[in-house]
Amino acid sequence: MTKQERFQKEFQEHVKEGLTAYPKYLSSRYIYDEKGDVLFQKIMALPEYYLTQAEYNIIDQHKDALAQIAIDEKGIDLIELGAGDGKKTKVLLKHLNDRKANFTYIPIDISQHSIDELTSSIKDLWPDMDVQGEQGRYFSVLDKLASYNNRPKLIIVLGSNIGNLEHPEAIKFLEQIQNSMSDKDYLFMGFDQKKDPLTIQNAYSDKTGVTQEFNRNLLHRINKEMDANFPVDTFEHWESYDPETGTAKSFLLATQPCTVKINAIELDINFDKWETIHTEISQKYDDRTVEWLAQQAGLKIKEIYEDNDQLFKNYLFIK
Numbered sequence: 381m382t383k384q385e386r387f388q389k390e391f392q393e394h395v396k397e398g399l400t401a402y403p404k405y406l407s408s409r410y411i412y413d414e415k416g417d418v419l420f421q422k423i424m425a426l427p428e429y430y431l432t433q434a435e436y437n438i439i440d441q442h443k444d445a446l447a448q449i450a451i452d453e454k455g456i457d458l459i460e461l462g463a464g465d466g467k468k469t470k471v472l473l474k475h476l477n478d479r480k481a482n483f484t485y486i487p488i489d490i491s492q493h494s495i496d497e498l499t500s501s502i503k504d505l506w507p508d509m510d511v512q513g514e515q516g517r518y519f520s521v522l523d524k525l526a527s528y529n530n531r532p533k534l535i536i537v538l539g540s541n542i543g544n545l546e547h548p549e550a551i552k553f554l555e556q557i558q559n560s561m562s563d564k565d566y567l568f569m570g571f572d573q574k575k576d577p578l579t580i581q582n583a584y585s586d587k588t589g590v591t592q593e594f595n596r597n598l599l600h601r602i603n604k605e606m607d608a609n610f611p612v613d614t615f616e617h618w619e620s621y622d623p624e625t626g627t628a629k630s631f632l633l634a635t636q637p638c639t640v641k642i643n644a645i646e647l648d649i650n651f652d653k654w655e656t657i658h659t660e661i662s663q664k665y666d667d668r669t670v671e672w673l674a675q676q677a678g679l680k681i682k683e684i685y686e687d688n689d690q691l692f693k694n695y696l697f698i699k
């Protein structure tokens with residue numbers, strides 16, 4: 381079975397399980413095809429989606445402290461999980477380059493297309509930079525990390541990607557990174573913070589409707605890839621943020637009753653009016669919660685960095 385066939389099988393099994401459950405759910409992991417990637421780029425440029433700018437501000441303010449790690453260690457492997465377009469990372473790369481630090485940049489992403497684009501844009505900017513992109517899923521590529529042990533690693537995970545995981549999965553994710561780290565390694569990770577609930581609500585339900593399109597892309601994909609007939613416009617995006625737990629939840633809401641045929645998996649699914657499909661969580665954190673997650677995963681917080689508007693934090697962890 382090819383990689384693509386395996387992915388399709390997994391996707392079909394997930395759709396069957398999620399849409400026959402009560403209440404119904406689908407994972408946001410499947411939003412990201414080519415169109416989903418473009419929609420997420422658009423979200424990151426929205427004024428309401430403060431996360432990107434806030435983390436950019438943190439990296440810009442603290443690039444020197446991060447570059448110092450490479451200088452002190454006399455060389456590092458800079459490994460980025462979920463690199464995407466690398467916009468924020470380029471601020472750090474430029475600074476490392478300016479300070480003549482000795483490093484290899486290893487961006488890891490699920491999309492080969494993203495890795496190729498990123499590598500060629502870095503080569504255009506800094507032809508001599510040592511870049512060794514790796515295509516793959518976080519968890520499978522993480523195993524490989526353990527073999528990059530010839531010099532200290534600085535592993536970076538930006539964008540509060542961990543927030544798309546429930547706490548038990550987030551701990552597992554941190555644990556897997558921890559397992560691939562030696563005593564000399566560092567992990568630099570972004571965690572979006574609890575804040576005015578309205579700011580969060582607005583970030584995930586923008587007025588232009590890009591977030592709705594992003595969420596609906598799940599249904600477009602099922603239509604296209606599983607020969608289904610979701611009346612996509614009937615499903616509205618809904619966001620609810622619980623300030624106590626810090627969990628923002630995204631839903632697709634059936635505004636009319638309907639029956640959907642998914643031919644590839646021989647399934648008919650009925651939706652009542654106002655029935656939901658839960659599609660994503662975007663967890664918001666505080667220091668106590670991050671400390672707890674880290675401790676569960678065998679990590680210690682070495683440093684905490686915050687943006688000027690106090691919206692977002694990046695934590696530097698060691699083993």
Ligand code: AVI
Pocket residue numbers: 423431539540541542543544583584591594660661662
């Ligand atoms: C990728 N991830 C961290 C984004 C988030 O903030 O949860 C995905 C997203 N969903 C809606 N807007 C952005």
